[in-house]
Amino acid sequence: MTSNVLLKVRTFMKQYKLPLQAVIITNHDQHSSEYLAERDRILKYVSGFSGSAGTAIITDKDAKLWTDGRYFLQANREMDSSWSLMKVGVFGTLSEGTWLTKNLASGSYVGSDPKLMPYSVWSNLEKELSSSGIKLIPIEDYMDQIWLDRPPLVSNPIKVLDIKYAGVTSSAKIGLITKAMKEKSVDCLVLSALDDISWLLNLRGDDIAYNPVFFSFLVIRPNGLHLFVDDKKLTNDVKIEFDKENLGVSILPYGEIYNFLRDIKDRAEKVWLCRSANQLIYSIIPENKRLCECSPVSLLKAIKNETEVKGMVSAHIKDGVALCRYFHWLENTIMDVPITEISAAKVLEQFRKEEEGYVGPSFPTISSSGPNAAIIHYIPDKHSDRHLVLNEIYLCDSGAQYLDGTTDVTRTVHFSTPSEFERECFTRVVKGVIALASTKFPYGIKGNCLDSFARKALWEVGLDYKHGTGHGIGSYLFVHEGPMGISWRPFPDDPGLQPNMFLSDEPGYYHDGEFGIRIENIVQIISAKTMYNMPVNEKGFLTFDTITLCPIQIKFLNTALLNDFEITFINSYHKKVFDTIGPLLLKRGLTDVHKWLEKETAEIKI
Secondary structure (H helix, E strand, C coil): CCHHHHHHHHHHHHHCCCCCCEEEEECCCCCCCCCCCHHHCHHHHHHCCCCCCCEEEEECCCEEEEECCCCHHHHHHHCCCCCEEEECCCCCCCCHHHHHHHHCCCCCEEEECHHHCEHHHHHHHHHHHHCCCCEEEECCCHHHHCCCCCCCCCCCCEEECCHHHHCCCHHHHHHHHHHHHHHCCCCEEEECCHHHHHHHHCEECCCECCECCCCCEEEEECCEEEEECCHHHECHHHHHHHHHHCCCEEEECHHHHHHHHHHHCCCCCCEEECCCCEHHHHHHCCHHHEEECCCHHHHHHHCCCHHHHHHHHHHHHHHHHHHHHHHHHHHHHCCCCCCEHHHHHHHHHHHHHCCCCEEEECCCCEEEEHHHHHCCCCCCCCCCCCECCCCCEEEEEECEEECCEECCEEEEEECCCCCHHHHHHHHHHHHHHHHHHHCCEECCCCHHHHHHHHHHHHHCCCCCCCCCCEEECCCCCCCCEEEEEECCCCCCCCCCCCCCCEEEECCEEEECCCEEEECEEEEEEEECCCCCCCCCCCCCEEEEEECCCCCCCHHHCCHHHCCHHHHHHHHHHHHHHHHHHHHHHHHCCCHHHHHHHHHHCCCCCC
């Protein structure tokens, strides 16, 4: 029960120097990370909700949690009766700011930790509240007074990423960044996104589960780099790398970033602050000295260099071997041995561990059977773990971190005979995958312009899904990477789709309480050949190349719903899977898996 925690929060609100009428709790750390270290999972501690997206508001009477359609079922399952769910995106649901203006009197004070709220969110909320006479005030680190047994900040060693995986030296990357700074006439760049820092310095860490990053801030100035990090994390290899690259890095304590910015704010002419930076960072720098734009590192990181491209392809080939072994094992074991969602996920991880360069999962495996598959971001635990059975759909969304790339893949299968409705839903999801993967589009088009391609086959019969269609993916970094993506909502920093960006293609359909279906492939943006090749701009047209290599279950399809182009696409994709993965299976003596793969990739007759 969360009632004791709510009592602590409400007691703090009454005793604060300015009595608070409400507290806002976000699901962020100081770096606006999606995945959090246990220390930063404040929303889970307060509400019980463990999803990656959510905001809570606590008043003396109410406890409300806002989250989107990916998490409606999960939130209802995880929260107790002390909490009410506010369904973002559902008609009639008030936004956080609107709810506060309708429920608090003018003159009220609302508190939140400025380290744990992005500036853009704080700024918009502050304007909305002030129009009703409500003041949003910063309450730094207040949770330390409430969460007394809060886990400590982790301090795991930092490792150097070999140039054979990084492709470009850190000094060369920093040269590109300083050039961008000169073009923008700024003399200070503040980086707070952990993947930006890891990528730029060719370092990787282990401070957040599934994410090879380390807690740090980085400030780039004309006189060098200032890295704010626990110096105990720095191995000799890291120090040698800094010296070899002649980076001129000064090491300062992690928590000193805010005092450092206070010290330089008057001396710096113009400071580049990324949109994802937290409110406290922004509040320190005078408004007339800020350049508020997308991080220059973010775009460089999103467009993979030649080495990273090869690494991503290699990682997905290795992952394809593990996936084929896994689904072969499932089909041949389910009738003889009890398999649960958790035990199945462990087998998949074991297969991946046998692949060269495997580091670990890239996120908790969504191993979901029957009604659990309808929970979009379901993670099995000891209370929810179900057995896989022949007459239910099984959805597995999983990914891996390899030294040369990050993977993310979803397959949905049925071990017996699906219903006609299930087959139709599955087929329409696959039609969406094909429609997006095969589309051609002008260089630089925004990702939201492509979202409806993946939904069209579902929309035709009144079906849809409550999540985006595609996200960027890192190279041995975050499994969800910006600044671009594919969704009905525009991405504020989307630079336009460009060659060698990698994204997911993952439409789905979820029938509450019964089943869920999703197919997810990773695609690389490549140049497209068109009949007339009359570009809207000088850079021509683009398309996608699917690099995920795992069969789509043929027996689940209703081929009567597929046109000739779609059948040809599936056949071509399956030939690529068989031609790439098949020889690797034979090389390892996995003849049974090879026979299974041959069956699963058999040509569909037109």
